[in-house]
Amino acid sequence: MRTPPTAPRTRRAGNAATPREGKGQQTKAAIVDAALSLAAQMGLEGLSIGAVAELTQMSKSGVFAHFGSREELQISVVREYYHRFEHEVFYPALQVERGLPRVRALFANWMQRVAVEIQSGCIFISGAAEFDDRPGPVRDALVGSVKSWLAAMDKAVAQAREVGHLRADADARQMAFEIHGLILALHYEERFLHNPGSIHRAEAGFQHILERYGAPPPSAAPRRARTAKPVSRPKE
Template sequence: MSLTQVPRSAARVRDGRPLQKGRQTKASIVEAALGLATQIGLEGLSIGALAEATQMSKSGVFAHFGSREELQISVIREYHARFESEVFYPALKEPRGLPRLRALFANWMKRTSIEIDSGCIYISGAVEFDDRAGPVRDALASSVQVWHAAMKRAIASAKDEGHLNPDVDEEQMLFEIHGLILALHYEARFLQNPGSIARANAGFDRILRQYGARSSTTKSSKKE
């Protein structure tokens, strides 16, 4: 082998370093963009504003995304990944049925109580893109639909376990639960009414009773 030839393993190490650095840089940009989006909304994001926030050049930021639209979609994906890691996955540790449904709502409320100050991408994004077709709206809607599907599965599981009435309409119950979260954002963030979190929790307990909840401590006999 001549001195000008580089072993394949060495080439991978050499070429992998810029690739890894590039991913880290992009992740840092998305982190900064997510912070901005919670304050000014997805529509307020721009390559220029992000370049200023990250102290990078506009061309440097643009090279990682290619367009403002791709930047917005990357922020939505990151927000969704964090939402799942904080709300959905921890709840899977709970038994099937009502305990898991309660855990999903409790985790959702915990995150929502934090977002009263920082803002929710799902809610602000829905306001910004509700009547605007395109990839950004599609990404937002898809993320919310994935979360809704998870909640409906939890409600159906609670029915199967006998923790809720067998004739419960999963879609209707989900609609009412989601309504509590939307009302909480409006009451606590916009109107700044004290006690909103307690009222949302009380509303959830009332919904469970309405649909025949037996016990929050019922143990499940079924596996995942």
């Protein structure tokens, strides 16, 4: 799974962090965690240095010292959300064999996360509504994260076709598109409309997709027609 273009740089090997740097990183991580919980409920646009400072019981200047701007704080929240999504949904599915088992694992992991986000909110979905027509670094961070995840789903579906678990003529991109559509519909139906049974409908929809694109079971080999034995004539 490729890393979004906004991913933070890693520390070079051999350059150990000093105790002061380590404490600073811990404080920054705590701020991002608090900001993520706020953004899940209020959206990225609802984030402010003041609100995060109040939640973390820090001064505004203390929060500002770690990020420098509200925009940088928003981008850090997107990165952290993507990091958690990757570790909860994608990486566990990589331990499953390629093909439909991996596609099923990806969907199951995704559904487990959605079950929580129906109550707390999804940064990808709320962020898409907030920044769909607003170019800039925050939108770029969101788009990079979502595209990276969807590319992983596309690849898993394409591999399922390659190993023969899907029809040879199956449109892998279309199948992945429909799976993504189920998740979006589930958020809308369950979180916004509060329609009962939405999770079961999403699971049923996934099964219908697998049935529609799945490879037909191998047909039984045709039986050989029995050769009729020649009728023996009585001896004269």
